[in-house]
Amino acid sequence: MARRISSQGKVTVSVDEYSSNPTQAFTHYNINQSRFQPPHVHMVEPLPYDAPKSVDHTRFVCVSDTHSRTDGIQMPFGDVLLHTGDFTELGLPSEVKKFNDWLGSLPYEYKVVIAGNHELTFDKDFMSELVKQDYYRFPSVSKLRTEDFDDVQSLLTNCVYVQDSEVTIKGFRIYGTPWTPWFNGWGFNLPRGQSLLDKWNQIPEDIDILMTHGPPLGFRDWVPKELQRVGCVELLNTVQKRVRPKLHAYGGIHEGYGIMTDGYTTFINSSTCTVSFQPTNPPIIFDLPNPGNS
Numbered sequence: 001m002a003r004r005i006s007s008q009g010k011v012t013v014s015v016d017e018y019s020s021n022p023t024q025a026f027t028h029y030n031i032n033q034s035r036f037q038p039p040h041v042h043m044v045e046p047l048p049y050d051a052p053k054s055v056d057h058t059r060f061v062c063v064s065d066t067h068s069r070t071d072g073i074q075m076p077f078g079d080v081l082l083h084t085g086d087f088t089e090l091g092l093p094s095e096v097k098k099f100n101d102w103l104g105s106l107p108y109e110y111k112v113v114i115a116g117n118h119e120l121t122f123d124k125d126f127m128s129e130l131v132k133q134d135y136y137r138f139p140s141v142s143k144l145r146t147e148d149f150d151d152v153q154s155l156l157t158n159c160v161y162v163q164d165s166e167v168t169i170k171g172f173r174i175y176g177t178p179w180t181p182w183f184n185g186w187g188f189n190l191p192r193g194q195s196l197l198d199k200w201n202q203i204p205e206d207i208d209i210l211m212t213h214g215p216p217l218g219f220r221d222w223v224p225k226e227l228q229r230v231g232c233v234e235l236l237n238t239v240q241k242r243v244r245p246k247l248h249a250y251g252g253i254h255e256g257y258g259i260m261t262d263g264y265t266t267f268i269n270s271s272t273c274t275v276s277f278q279p280t281n282p283p284i285i286f287d288l289p290n291p292g293n294s
């Protein structure tokens with residue numbers, strides 16, 4: 001049982017019995033609970049860029065995993081840009097500055113950004129371990145002086161950067177968090193189970209939009225080369241059983257680019273780069289009714 005309702009009516013998500021094996025979790029919940037089946041769960045066609053926008057809606061432009069390859073990306077019309085991490089290769093200050101310049105060239109009223117596992121310099125604990133131990137893994141990062149990256153977030157002057165925090169934009173409550181299940185020991189990696197759940201438990205109940213770097217279980221999280229689902233089971237339970245945002249935006253699994261719904265939350269994996277790091281997947285636009293108009 002991954003959910004409990006307290007005497008105050010609050011839902012508590014606990015670690016799922018299948019937490020450590022998302023592929024098995026998907027099969028189990030699909031067979032026993034039809035949890036990923038139509039009619040509620042299905043793919044969604046992207047909105048065409050020339051679709052008219054209603055005056056009482058806000059248009060979000062979702063991108064992710066641009067990996068310092070923004071040059072050829074055709075950006076559509078919209079109001080608010082959401083970038084869900086991996087905007088660099090290694091989080092080098094030079095890459096962050098280049099990304100910030102690109103953001104500055106975009107016409108959106110607001111731009112909200114989170115980090116991904118490639119933004120190594122944004123993860124202070126990762127950096128203090130790397131500097132102590134592993135010079136050869138990321139030599140260009142290891143040779144940075146602390147003062148070069150200490151305040152790396154401050155290089156992002158052309159956006160709102162959120163990290164385990166919330167911002168309200170045009171009345172929408174948006175929460176962003178960079179953590180992903182441990183994979184090859186990159187930045188913002190945590191073990192599946194309680195460690196990640198502790199991060200998800202910081203997400204407030206009433207947010208409208210959740211930004212994470214990686215997917216929840218079952219929603220654009222399939223890695224074909226390994227025949228595995230890699231989405232986080234606790235993230236799915238948090239999204240579906242406790243937080244229930246209207247939009248969950250992420251990237252992380254480049255092969256999972258696309259849109260799904262569970263009938264309430266729309267899940268957008270907007271990874272710009274393909275699995276071979278070609279920046280060819282177009283940004284995804286999504287309209288939400290303005291708060292107070294829904």
Ligand SMILES: Nc1nc2c(ncn2[C@@H]2O[C@H](COP(=O)(O)O)[C@@H](O)[C@H]2O)c(=O)[nH]1
Nearest residue numbers: 086117181183223226230252253254255275
């Ligand atoms: N089996 C897993 N594969 C993963 C996971 N996270 C990422 N990946 C694969 O790497 C690429 C690129 O990711 P990046 O963070 O280096 O940009 C991704 O598209 C997957 O193919 C994981 O947790 N498990």
Ligand SMILES: [Mn+2]
Nearest residue numbers: 065086252254
């Ligand atoms: Mn990536």
Ligand SMILES: [Mn+2]
Nearest residue numbers: 086116117252
């Ligand atoms: Mn990533």
